Amino acid sequence: MSDERRSPSTGRLAARVACYALVWVALTAGDPGSWVIGAPAVLLAALAGVGLSARAPGVALRPRGLVRFVAHFLSRSLSGGVDVARRALDPRLPLSPGLIEHTMRLRPGGPAAVFFVDLVSLLPGTLCAGVEERRVTVHVIDEALPNADELRRLEERVAALFGEELAA
Amino acid sequence: MLELASSLFVAAGLVFFVAGTAGLLRFPDALTRLHALTKADNLGLGLLFVGLALRAASWSVAVRLLVVWLLVLFASTTACHLVARAALEARRPPRG
Known part of the structure; x- marks a missing residue:
């Protein structure tokens, strides 16, 4: 838990949350009611993504x-x-x-x-x-x-x- | 105009699906058949995606279609790699 809290991974978590939230908006056409499912799904996906890629080098596309x-x-x-x-x-x-x-x-x-x-x-x-x-x-x-x-x-x-x- | 363009893209996509199926039936072995499946389906589905996106009711539908195309590409290339590897191993004479 402790090494998840360093600032680089907070930034990566925020980037993933933003990215997945955008995908959710696209999938649901922005239906506000869908966030009951969407918000936890986005957060869990972002946490899982950061956790699983903790040891992999970051990928930055040009x-x-x-x-x-x-x-x-x-x-x-x-x-x-x-x-x-x-x-x-x-x-x-x-x-x-x-x-x-x-x-x-x-x-x-x-x-x-x-x-x-x-x-x-x-x-x-x-x-x-x-x-x-x-x-x-x-x-x-x-x-x-x-x-x-x-x-x-x-x-x-x-x-x-x-x-x-x-x-x- | 948009309707016509959309229909042309969908029709072209179907031509590639038919060609891919012809290749699957006519090509001589597993590896050449994989060529027919991966390339023709990649293009056929891409054209289908463009055609349907042109008449999509909202941008959200178009984005979903794009995601479907990308996921199918990812699945098909991964499956292709696994089948090709297995086909190649089956072809090699067993090592003593």
Whole structure:
């Protein structure tokens, strides 16, 4: 209890309360009666969040990185969806699957690395099939696609989003 | 105008769901099928979200739709990772 009361975690608690209260307003369209449930739920969620992340380093997203990342994500999602849809509907079923290894330059186990690995499966032609420290096993739908470039570019965008330096 | 744009987005989203299902049925193994599911559903649901948000009665409904999309993305990529890992392990010859 005592080390929960230090000022940094009070600030983090307040930030979480504000953030979750906003989510509650969005979910309930601001219905005042809903706060009977909402207020305790927001408070408990914020307490649980601060408690569970006490040992994890704080995550601060960069606004500029966020804008560029969202733009990148949306455009790559579009092209990934179109690509796989075209292959699925083509009578010849053009696939040339294989496995590649990607050496991750983000800090292994950090929030940016986890985020990156999750995203790999949503972007064109790549699917994450295993992670071991810096080595990421990626299944690709077509070995002729520029898969390594795709992964490198995504990693750079994620690093800029989290403000993390990439290892050489 | 808004109605038309909304219908176009929803229709486009449905095309990707159909394509994703075609891939699920036609692709040769678990790993390639996962490609069809994750990519086509990500985009299909995203388009559906845009189409429905355009005709949402209030901003609160639009925000809820966005949250649904993000949660589905999170669940689908996590499930995909787990299935892919299992499929890869099953493919490897057992180590002696």
